[in-house]
Amino acid sequence: MDLYSGRYIAILYEFFVSKQTFLTSEELAENLKCSSRTIKEDIKSLNAYLRQELIGFIESIPGRGYQLIIEDQGRGNQLKLMIERSYEFFFDKDVGRIKLRIFILKKILAVPSLEYADLLDEVHLTQSALRRDFDWIREFLQSYDLKLKVVNDAIQVKGSELQRRKAMLEAFCDNYYGLDDALLVKEFNSLFYEDDQEYENIRHAFLNILRPEQIVINDLSTKKLSAYICLAKRRNAANCRLSAFTDEEIDETEKLYEYSVVQKIFNDPLIAAGKWYDKNEVIAFTRMLLTHRDIDLSRHRDVETIPPVYLLKASQNLQSTLDCLKNTVWQELFASELFASLNAISYLLCCF
Incomplete structure (x- = not known):
């Protein structure tokens, strides 16, 4: 069974948060907006899953309803944590909260160190009220091998420069995911470019080089990679440079078709202005282009460049x-x- 079905998650969530010992199929059906018969079928599937995973089972008591029995407390606690997080993903429609988290994430990534008290004053919330939001931000950063640290009441992000840029790029690209009306963080956006025209010039230069080459790239990836070039230029100007790649990584990357394309991109007068880049920047961008390009095995020219x-x-x-x-x-x-x-x-x- 697929435990990540929204209804399965909702049923288990009801058991974990309910103050009642027993829940009837009618109560569950009313809460989940489905039929009692559907609930009964789902309970059978969930029971099979719980027994298979050695977690426990859902007991049915005539006249009283269903009761969740946890036999292995450790596995039960893990399941509860997973269900709570999954429930938030499936059913938390508070877009305002999502915007707040992105706003805080941008504030943290915009500077080397952010005073905790200043952040709390700006969002008008207490530290305890932001606990779940910081859990979300911490998990987001961990997905990029970054760590969120609080040192002397200041919030800092620890990790490599390349991973930090990737996290910054993802946070910046909420503009492309329909959250463009999120709270504006000027100091974060200015890390990419000062005005839209600067970005558009970079994007057009990037596309003009890419089009004649045997590479296809979708619109979102074009926007992301163009924004990355803008970010990389400014990070280098601020002496935030990439760590050196290994000889093996360099040799492997230099053999790629994309490497020759990136060399052309970085030699463009507009993109190369100020001679801001070094070999590590070329290697890093080549590897990013490789992961963002579209590959269709039915296209002979694509196969030739893989x-x-x-x-x-x-x-x-x-x-x-x-x-x-x-x-x-x-x-x-x-x-x-x-x-x-x-x-x-x-x-x-x-x-x-």
Whole structure:
């Protein structure tokens, strides 16, 4: 079963937060806006999941209703935490809260150190009221291998310059995700560019070089990479430079078709103005372009520009998956045409 179905999460959430020992199918159906029959079917599926994961079960008592029984407290606590977070994701429609979190994130990323008291004064909230918001921000930063630290009542973000830029870029790009009316953080936006015309000039220069090349890139990725160039120029001007890549990473990147394209991009008079970049910037942007470009295996020119090392890795990953499945109960799969097809795909990836 897919536990990440919204209704399954909502049912378990009701059990975890309810002050009642028992919940009837009618009560659950009313809260979840569905039928009692649907609830009963869902309870059966949830029971199978809870028993399989050795967490517990949902007991049905005639005349009283359903009761969630947790047999393994450790697993039960983990499930509760996951359900609470998932419930917020599925059902928290407070867009204002999302905007507040993005606003705080931008404030934190805009400066090397932000006084906690100043932030609280600006958002007119207490530290306890922001606890869940900071949990969200901390998880966001952790996804970029960054850590949120409070040192002497000042908030700081610790981690590599490249990862910090990627996090800044994602926060900046809320403009493209329909949250452009979020609270404006001028000091954060100015880290990218002072006015829209500067950004547009960079974007046009970027596209003019990209179009003749054998690379396809969607509109959002174009905007993100253009904004990254603006950010990288300003970060270098502020002496916030990238760490050196390893010789192996440099050798691998220099062999990519994208590397030659990025060299052209960085040699453009508008983009290269001030000679702000070094070899590490070229390597970093090449790797970003590789991950943001569109690749269609049905297009011959795309296949020609895909680095063989990435096809080899894809083949190895697929073969590893096949080997793992071969040792499971999925024996029927390996006697079928599907297994032959998967093996053929793995072989073809090696042949490119």
